[in-house]
Amino acid sequence: MKYFVTVLFSALLLSFSLAAAEKSLKVPQLYGVRFTADGVPDEPFWKKAAVIDHLVRFRTTVQAEANTRILLCADQKNLYLALLCDEPGKVSAAGTSVWSGDRVEIFFGMTGKNDWYRQMAIALNGLFYNEFIRQEDYQLKIRQQEKFWSAEIAIPLDKLGKFVDNSFGFNILRYRTNIREAQSWSDLFWAHDVAKFGRLQLYTPAAEITHGPWTFGITASTAGVAWESAGKAEYEFFFRKAGMADFRKTAVTEKENIHHVFLRDLEPGTRYEYRTGDGEVKSFTTLSPAPADFSFAFVSDIHCRTDSLLRMMGMPELKKADMLFCLGDMTTAITGRNAIYDSFLDVAAANWPKPLYAVRGNHEYRGNAPECVLDIFSPHDRRSYGAFSHKGIFFLLLDSGGDAPDKTDYVKKQKEFLQKAVRSKEFSAAEFRVVMTHHPLFDAVSGGGEQAVELFSSLPLEVQKSFDLCLSGHVHSYNRLLPGEKVIFSNNAARNGKMAELSWTFPVLTSDSDGVIAVEKSGRVLKVTVIDGKGSEIDRLELKQR
Secondary structure: OHHHHHHHHHHHHHHHHHHHOOOEEEEEEOOOOOOOOOOOOOOHHHHHOEEEEOOEEOOOOOEOOOOEEEEEEEOOOEEEEEEEEEOOOOOOOOOOOOOOOOEEEEEEEEOOOOOEEEEEEEEOOOOEEEEOOOHHHOEEEEEEOOOEEEEEEEEEHHHOOOOEOOEEEEEEEEEEOOOOEEEEOOOOOOOOOHHHOEEEEEEOOOOOEEEEEEEEOOOOOOEEEEEEEOOOOOOOEEEEEOOOOOOEEEOOEEEOOEEEEEEOOOOOOOEEEEEOOOOOOEEEEOOOOOOOOEEEEEEOOOOOOHHHHHHHHOOHHHHOOOEEEEOOOOOOOOOOHHHHHHHHHHHHHHHOOOOEEEOOOHHHHOOOOOOHHHHHHOOOOOOOOEEEEEOOEEEEEEOOOOOOOOOOHHHHHHHHHHHHHOOOHHHHHOOEEEEEEOOOOOOOOOOOHHHHHHHHHOOOHHHHHOOOEEEEOOOOOOEEEOOOOOEOEEOOOOOOOOEOOOOOOOOEEEOOOOOEEEEEEEOOEEEEEEEOOOOOEEEEEEEEOO
């Protein structure tokens, strides 16, 4: 009886020790991962990865002789693993079977109601073995040397089973041929015992940058940089003129996980480098009022169609542009900040390193959180209008309002701003003056267009006549109204030939919602090229300096 109690006690103790030894690891789920499967984990995101260091000999708790490091992280699509394997003897890639030569086996699984299982065996001789996951479902690259080998693996999360609380079972076995040693992360006896697997828990660190950084408010002397983090976190911001040795530090303003800086007293036409504390250096270039050749482009009415925006960004006319304007209705309704990120800003921030300017359209006023646009694009002064000069062009950006007239002080302040802007030295010295607004100025009553007309008409008549071009969107088709004409030309048959309600001393153009309008300043001429959704040129104008 005493013997039985002792054995039972020992078994319970062993069971308790095995349960206590169950491994768990928090794996960071990152944003903006740029992965290249080359077998060498040297991309910046690997520095944020969770680390499994030193496996134990299989079926023991004795630390293995040869060091094995496993790096793990994820993004919203993939789980990334990097293997760094020392081999004091000699790396072996021998054999005609996946089970001969050096190799690793990777296991995933869950038990219970939502049970599932995946297994991958990867051998250095180039052979593979997979259960419940196909070789073509994941990316893999191995690099081997005489006494060391490494690998990078990307596994789509949707190729694994259903997660519970964003976690799942995991184990890895490494086989070393030289000394016939097996190494394991988890304490288990049978390699396929899913219940004894360790646990990976996906989480997003509070300081992880989930969106951005993006720039805003770039002029000849100012520039804003903003980004959003997963949680409340403190950041440091450093910047310098390109070519300078030392960075300067400036304070970061934080509101509801959006972090921003607004730099003043910068030098015109100068490239500045910056970093937000994670070591990655990015840059922006301030504008230059001095006359020179350059080009710009604008898009509008994307309405969350990020695939269309990406296609437009691939158009040659947009790729060569020096700045990009988003003239409203890039979203359909603002339900929160994610509506802006998902609809266009994440795509723009990742694919457009040059100055970007956003003006609200009527759809940016819709939804329960329209002020989010200002949180993102104008956290320093809370406005979606402005004016600046670049290389001889004076740009006037109007916030033409929502679907109904705005009777708040915001409109009054915008009028006051406009009166001051057109009395500036930049306005007087400009070779060309361009209005950028969501609603076209030829339509005074359609869907809020009256506010755009009211704002522009508040300027003195001589000032109105000094403008050279108005660019806008809203009507989802290319429309052109030239000075002296009363009939609108449009690539929309229903609108083509329609009488304009208003006409001006300068052309008024609207962009097709699938197309791009690009403007090149060449000497004292503005060359306007209109591109439709198929990438074909459908109109061209040349405007000489008046």
